[in-house]
Amino acid sequence: MTETETPKRSRLIAISNRTAAGQESRAGGLAVALWDSLADTRGLWIGWSGRILDFPSNRARKSSEDGVEFALTDYSRDQFDGFYLGYSNSVLWPVMHNRIDLAVFDSSFFRYYVEINEKFSDIVRRQATEDDLIWVHDYHFLLLGGILREEGWTGRCGFFLHIPFPSPEVFRAIPEHRKLAKGLCAYDVVGLQCRKDLANLAQYLEEEFGAEEQPDGKFLVEGRIVHLLHCPIGIDSKSFAQTAQDEPATRAASRLSRFLGERDLVIGVDRMDYSKGLPQRFEGMADLFDRYPELHGKISFTQIAPPSRSVVEEYAQLREQLDALSGRINGDYGDLDWMPIRYLARGYDREEIAGLYRLATACLVTPLQDGMNLVAKEFVAAQDPEDPGVLILSQFAGAAEQMKEALIINPYDSSAIAEAVKQAIEMPREERRERWQKLYDNISEQDIGWWRSRFMTAFEQVPA
Incomplete structure (x- = not known):
């Protein structure tokens, strides 16, 4: 040569x-x-x-x-x-x-x-x-x-x-x-x-x-x-940040905003899998509404959970469990003009999800066990730097090793989920910005x- x-x-x-x-x-x-x-x-x-x-x-x-x-x-x-x-x-x-x-x-x-x-x-x-x-x-x-x-x-x-x-x-x-x-x-x-x-x-x-x-x-x-x-x-953090501001994302956010009104959006996005801690997450939100009746009508929790491997018995059972839990929680805590949980068992385009992340006040990423969980990183990338939302992250997600500025919780503890959501929606903007900046710097460096x-x-x- x-x-x-x-x-x-x-x-x-x-x-x-x-x-x-x-x-x-x-x-x-x-x-x-x-x-x-x-x-x-x-x-x-x-x-x-x-x-x-x-x-x-x-x-x-x-x-x-x-x-x-x-x-x-x-x-x-x-x-x-x-x-x-x-x-x-x-x-x-x-x-x-x-x-x-x-x-x-x-x-x-x-x-x-x-x-x-x-x-x-x-x-x-x-x-x-x-x-x-x-x-x-x-x-x-x-x-x-x-x-x-x-x-x-x-x-x-x-x-x-x-x-x-x-x-x-x-x-x-x-x-x-x-x-x-x-x-x-x-x-x-x-x-x-x-x-x-x-x-x-x-x-x-x-x-x-x-x-x-x-x-x-x-x-x-x-x-x-x-x-x-x-x-x-x-993830490609810069690309995803741009996606969250593009027209499909803003259109999806606008659709949900019409339903939200002045309520804070708490969002979860997961495949319907028993490793994701979805029943425990629903119970955590029920605990929140039970402990803090003053938050009734002030929060809307939207869970997007497209079914996966539905022919496997455990996944079919999980679907039935989530159907029952969401119905019970909405029946117990909902009102004529407020549905506590919007549970959507279908998938959405990546661009639409990015817009919903940007709109959210908090994101629940609470798997019982996960190799990494890129939803946590995508949520951070999608935020408005001037008014970012708060990431609530399971201690058992691989992402928790890198994303220490999130609110780290035990996903088996419904009271911990409830308290973290309350802390997130009441967190001062300056603290949210400080936490977000450190998280974004990390996912941008280790992209x-x-x-x-x-x-x-x-x-x-x-x-x-």
Whole structure:
């Protein structure tokens, strides 16, 4: 290579269950995190097509959008039921969120989990060269790195876990926990959202495999070096702040303002999932109305909760519980001209949500367990700097590690939720501005670009 030549950048290959293929807007989520790196390296994104067939197929259809290639594969009905609804969302999701009581340990689920991980390994080996960087995302593919290594892959391979990693004793509740952990240790870099997750995984590896800690976050596990990286994901804060002021956002805020009148808006935006603490949040608002009758008619709590995985029994039960709770609370505390809770079990566009955030006096982000929770960061980004709202945040959200200027509460304590809402709506403007500025500075410094750069830097330091 001559002095004027620049080194060739390795192509990035991203792997996740869902991709950004065919999305009209790539303004949020994993798409923002990966798109620039994929486009810069003419990269490839491998994932599920969203289609369910009557028969299994290892075929991956290729396409290209704006300089990024896609390789999308279909699932059979049995694979979708066993891998996605079964092992991914009825075993891994509840256990990783400390809900062992909701886990369904069916041995057939793991067979399909292995089958899909092997399927993706086959697609990777047909598409990739050893010079490529393989970046795998989330709990659907804990085994993929190990399968690739067993089949001879010697290139660099990294993994990012978007959800929490539980304490060792909880993780051991999974019958196949050692197989999952061995697959995880086949990756060169494993990124985790917060320090607690990293500590949990490190403790598990030390206890179960005799892992030896090395300098700079690296661990020697059964002869391999794996780098455990604290790497909290962020958002594009400047872009979201602008979105909150654009026409779709202001139109949505105007629609809700007509209903609000002079009332303070308290908002919650979550997928309908048992990890989000929605029943406890509703009970907290009931506690507020019970303790402070002078606030009746002064506050409107709007909860947006689009259903997810509604075919899983626990999610259907949650929907029934929320329907009943909202009806009871409105019946107990409402009046002819006031509905205490507006509970909307449907989704809204990201632009509309941004406008509602900007309108809100307070935002309740109260999960019982969460890897990060980007709603907290989006709410902060959407605020008017001159008159910002207040973030009320669960101590069990990964975001609480970074966002200490929020009102941090225990989501299991209904009285704590009630008191935090009251404190938020009565907080002086100067205090709100001081808290908001520190929160905004943090999410702007450690934004989505910072997250991607932090992981890629660790990734690229792995010897080829």
